[in-house]
Amino acid sequence: MKLIDDVIVVHGLTKRFGEFVAVNNLDMNIKSGSIHGFLGPNGSGKTTAIRMMCGLMDASEGDIHVLGLSMPEHASQVRDQVGYMTQKFALYEDLTIKENLRFIAKVRGIPAALAKERLNAVMIDNDLVEYQSQLAGSLSGGQKRRLAFSAAVLTEPRLLILDEPTSEVDPNTRREMWAKFFKLASVGTSILISTHLMDEAERCHYLTVLNDGIKVADGKTDQLKNEFSHQVVLVEGENVTPLTDSIMQMKQVLAVAQSGLVLRVIVSKEEADPVRIVSENIGPKFSVRKIKATIEDVFVAATQTTKCRLDKE
Numbered sequence: 252m253k254l255i256d257d258v259i260v261v262h263g264l265t266k267r268f269g270e271f272v273a274v275n276n277l278d279m280n281i282k283s284g285s286i287h288g289f290l291g292p293n294g295s296g297k298t299t300a301i302r303m304m305c306g307l308m309d310a311s312e313g314d315i316h317v318l319g320l321s322m323p324e325h326a327s328q329v330r331d332q333v334g335y336m337t338q339k340f341a342l343y344e345d346l347t348i349k350e351n352l353r354f355i356a357k358v359r360g361i362p363a364a365l366a367k368e369r370l371n372a373v374m375i376d377n378d379l380v381e382y383q384s385q386l387a388g389s390l391s392g393g394q395k396r397r398l399a400f401s402a403a404v405l406t407e408p409r410l411l412i413l414d415e416p417t418s419e420v421d422p423n424t425r426r427e428m429w430a431k432f433f434k435l436a437s438v439g440t441s442i443l444i445s446t447h448l449m450d451e452a453e454r455c456h457y458l459t460v461l462n463d464g465i466k467v468a469d470g471k472t473d474q475l476k477n478e479f480s481h482q483v484v485l486v487e488g489e490n491v492t493p494l495t496d497s498i499m500q501m502k503q504v505l506a507v508a509q510s511g512l513v514l515r516v517i518v519s520k521e522e523a524d525p526v527r528i529v530s531e532n533i534g535p536k537f538s539v540r541k542i543k544a545t546i547e548d549v550f551v552a553a554t555q556t557t558k559c560r561l562d563k564e
């Protein structure tokens with residue numbers, strides 16, 4: 252097996268639908284053995300880019316190499332080595348869990364004895380044994396995601412491309428799925444994962460953020476946080492909620508989010524003293540201090556074009 256540093260290399264990737272540019276001149280590298288998060292608001296082009304990487308859609312422009320092979324020329328060779336979990340459920344609703352997995356094993360050419368072994372292993376691993384005879388169409392949202400993930404890993408691929416694998420999955424199952432992702436990465440599997448969940452983004456080794464099809468942030472997760480150019484302040488005190496609107500109206504403020512009993516405020520990098528200007532706006536009853544940026548701050552600052560109020564808990 253050829254060893255390569257970057258399992259996906261994308262250069263100048265563009266997809267147009269008529270006049271509309273869904274993916275715009277994207278450069279992206281996915282390092283071998285890493286978990287690489289793909290972030291962006293709804294409609295920012297993540298699924299479209301992924302579909303081109305998997306050879307399921309032609310690019311309008313640009314080059315794609317997956318596992319060292321140029322796409323879409325080597326699409327069938329690449330597909331044999333890639334596990335792709337689609338955003339929408341794409342398995343047979345009128346087959347049972349076991350029948351779906353058996354079908355995939357057959358199509359992917361896994362020998363019968365090995366297929367039986369792997370089928371049992373993935374069903375145990377993904378808590379599907381007790382539902383194995385249930386039609387896929389009648390499964391809950393989370394069970395469907397677990398089946399789709401089982402199908403993606405059945406061939407033990409070198410590269411996993413997971414498009415929002417944990418949407419509809421409960422928090423405990425999500426943690427278990429992430430434990431699996433880390434385990435797979437530790438034995439050399441590379442994972443590209445799209446997600447809207449910021450706690451998941453924090454767990455990735457690398458991140459790429461799209462906005463309107465354009466890459467707006469890219470790099471090591473820690474580095475993106477440490478090198479965040481804007482400033483984040485925390486506002487604490489009794490009943491901070493009514494402060495939100497007046498803070499949002501400040502010209503130096505990019506975004507405000509309430510998190511539990513406190514407000515997180517992103518202040519423009521141009522402002523020399525963010526703590527002072529926020530304090531002056533809200534009065535002495537509240538405390539304001541500067542804090543470190545999270546990936547959510549990086550995401551919000553990179554993707555919002557107008558000021559936004561993030562409604563959290």
Ligand SMILES: Nc1ncnc2c1ncn2[C@@H]1O[C@H](COP(=O)(O)OP(=O)(O)OP(=O)(O)O)[C@@H](O)[C@H]1O
Binds near residue numbers: 268273296297300
């Ligand atoms: N076949 C198509 N024809 C026309 N427009 C399309 C087509 N496929 C996608 N688009 C448009 O391209 C844009 C990007 O869509 P895409 O599904 O890639 O976004 P996404 O980042 O995956 O969003 P989400 O987070 O909601 O899954 C959207 O505006 C979508 O409507």
Ligand SMILES: [Mg+2]
Binds near residue numbers: 297298299338414
């Ligand atoms: Mg999508």
